[in-house]
Amino acid sequence: MNILKQTALNLFENSLAKQGTVLAIRTWYPATFYEVDFHFPFMDMSKWDRVQHIKIKVGPGVYRDYTPAGWDVETRTCTLYIDAVQAGPGSEWVQSLKQGDNVTYVGVGSTMHKPAEQGKMIAFGDMTTIGHYLALQQLAGGKSLSGAIAIAEENHRIEFAEYFNWDITPVEQTDQGGFHGITKWVQDKDLENATVYVAGHIPTCVHLKKELKKTSADTIRVQGFWS
Ligand SMILES: Cc1cc2nc3c(=O)[nH]c(=O)nc-3n(C[C@H](O)[C@H](O)[C@H](O)COP(=O)(O)OP(=O)(O)OC[C@H]3O[C@@H](n4cnc5c(N)ncnc54)[C@H](O)[C@@H]3O)c2cc1C
Structure with missing residues (x-):
């Protein structure tokens, strides 16, 4: 320098x-x-x-x-x-x-993310977003946050499930930002009236937003972290 x-x-x-x-x-x-x-x-x-x-x-x-x-x-x-x-x-x-x-x-x-005033709150991201969604959960108080976080290591998925008493599912991460694991999780879920939060790997956030727009989700809020 x-x-x-x-x-x-x-x-x-x-x-x-x-x-x-x-x-x-x-x-x-x-x-x-x-x-x-x-x-x-x-x-x-x-x-x-x-x-x-x-x-x-x-x-x-x-x-x-x-x-x-x-x-x-x-x-x-x-x-x-x-x-x-x-x-x-x-x-x-x-x-x-x-x-x-x-x-x-x-x-x-x-950041752009704050608790929704009404409806379900559903969160998606990779491991960089764990703290982000714990913070959103803290702000939301008793209101439950569900969704999926993509995690590559099997033992990290086990630790996540054991450690957090949380309605967020650790899904297998098979690509850089967790796109496939998350979209697989979304397939059989009802996103009607939901505010959906997307964070983490920026290209994955962009692709997820595009996919989620095809669902009945009410609002999609994206916060990119890294690329
Ligand atoms: C608002 C905001 C909040 C954030 N909060 C967190 C947080 O709580 N926890 C957290 O871990 N990160 C968080 N991040 C992301 C973090 O700042 C970046 O991932 C950061 O770039 C990592 O820095 P680095 O020096 O280790 O890697 P860099 O030097 O930035 O990147 C080196 C290389 O690794 C790649 N890379 C960067 N991050 C990852 C990753 N996670 N997995 C795989 N490849 C990666 C890059 O594409 C690059 O090629 C946040 C980012 C933002 C914008």
Whole structure:
């Protein structure tokens, strides 16, 4: 990185950056999926009415978005659910984290997803969306969220089913974003009056939206994550 870019980046970080601390890490088996509990003392979570995302520093001048779930307004703690199956700075960062580490983030922003006021809520995505839909479920309170999340590893599907007391089905992921597993799940489902949430791999979100438009779903809300 040249000196001008480094100076601009330092100014940007100095004005916006805030710190958090890693409280605990749980690793799924195989170790390509991580749940990380954080304390973010400067994060006011009290007004969150949509699913949020945090821009975290994962390397010098490198930032990645992750979704806070299971937040507690009083203690300012939350959990990030991070897929690290790919080779990338974000994946390397999460694999290197230890309890007690300090992390830097430069902002929290809202996504397009908030609970539907009426009708069923149905969610689709890949493993990067687990935290996103846990957050949507938290905002929806007692209102149930169903749907399908595509997961490639059989043991991750088992852990998902055992760990979450949730009406979301872990389906086998046989392509990059889970399109086939999810469309197979949709085949015998009634989407009448449903608000359908689609997130994750961007090309899959586009294809899913096209398919879902052929159903009786009321509203389709898409939030692309990665491509
Ligand atoms: C609003 C928002 C919220 C997000 N929340 C989360 C979250 O809670 N948890 C989470 O895990 N991710 C989340 N993401 C996605 C995450 O920011 C990206 O997947 C990120 O690119 C991963 O960074 P990386 O440095 O590991 O890989 P990159 O350097 O960005 O990518 C390296 C290569 O891997 C591919 N790739 C990227 N991600 C995946 C993947 N998951 N599976 C397979 N291949 C991949 C890319 O296409 C690229 O070829 C979110 C993204 C957005 C926009």
